[in-house]
Amino acid sequence: MPYNETSPRINARTPIIRVEELEVSFDGFKAIRGLNFSLEAGELRFLIGPNGAGKTTLLDVLCGKVKPSKGKVLFKGQTDLSKYQEHQIAQLGIGRKFQAPSIFGTLTVEENMLLSMRQKRGLLSTLLAKTTKEQRSRLQQDLEMIGLAGKAKDKAGSLSHGEKQWLEIGMLLIQEPELLLLDEPAAGMTDSETEKTGELLHRINSRQTVVVVEHDMEFVRRFAKTVTVMHEGTVLREGSMQDIQEDDKVAEVYLGKRGERHD
Numbered sequence: 001m002p003y004n005e006t007s008p009r010i011n012a013r014t015p016i017i018r019v020e021e022l023e024v025s026f027d028g029f030k031a032i033r034g035l036n037f038s039l040e041a042g043e044l045r046f047l048i049g050p051n052g053a054g055k056t057t058l059l060d061v062l063c064g065k066v067k068p069s070k071g072k073v074l075f076k077g078q079t080d081l082s083k084y085q086e087h088q089i090a091q092l093g094i095g096r097k098f099q100a101p102s103i104f105g106t107l108t109v110e111e112n113m114l115l116s117m118r119q120k121r122g123l124l125s126t127l128l129a130k131t132t133k134e135q136r137s138r139l140q141q142d143l144e145m146i147g148l149a150g151k152a153k154d155k156a157g158s159l160s161h162g163e164k165q166w167l168e169i170g171m172l173l174i175q176e177p178e179l180l181l182l183d184e185p186a187a188g189m190t191d192s193e194t195e196k197t198g199e200l201l202h203r204i205n206s207r208q209t210v211v212v213v214e215h216d217m218e219f220v221r222r223f224a225k226t227v228t229v230m231h232e233g234t235v236l237r238e239g240s241m242q243d244i245q246e247d248d249k250v251a252e253v254y255l256g257k258r259g260e261r262h263d
């Protein structure tokens, strides 16, 4: 049975994430200021905005890497994420992929996936445990999902840049998060890898909620469903890509305050 059929993953009523009046300060500098943000279970949400808008900081708060100085961050309506450590948040079901790779190049693709699967259980002894039939089937399913089933026995170090990124995503998927946070998943990829990454995001989104921080506007145009535009630590606009593209305020923050130049 597909693993997502047994869990109450998608509940269209309760937001999977609700952020209220969030503030994050770094030595007095407010990187996030009064931010409100809501994400429904099952969404594929793109976060965009100029450099320094606070996109990465928001993901850092959601995964527990950065603690808010004010405000609420609720997971599934009741769990206050600000009270949990990073590893506990991972256990709760929020997976974060950073840009820097964390795979073991000397291990095979499959071994990297298995290590990640066992880490989730949090017991060192499980590293020595035998893989169950169910786990093997999970592994196979996720390898197929990320397009690396044919490379399961290859050393991870021999993969292309794009394939390494997919393996990292696979290592998150195998931990069965309900919410996946991805920072520029297509950065540095070839055109064909970028296309495959977009398709992968949509496949993942058929069973999980996904938030993607992205700079590549062509990628956003091609693959985004709903887009949140951030600016100066808060949400500037939210909507479909078409709404966002037609918005004067969004154009202004991206194009360096056109209005001011012409006044």
Ligand SMILES: Nc1ncnc2c1ncn2[C@@H]1O[C@H](COP(=O)(O)OP(=O)(O)OP(=O)(O)O)[C@@H](O)[C@H]1O
Pocket (backbone or CB within 6 Å): 026, 029, 030, 031, 049, 050, 051, 052, 053, 054, 055, 056, 057, 058
């Ligand atoms: N650890 C930190 N200490 C001090 N300032 C920080 C720290 N992390 C982020 N900032 C500052 O907070 C602001 C928001 O940064 P953040 O990285 O979240 O923006 P971003 O929208 O992700 O930008 P980019 O698109 O350039 O990655 C920036 O001004 C940044 O310099």
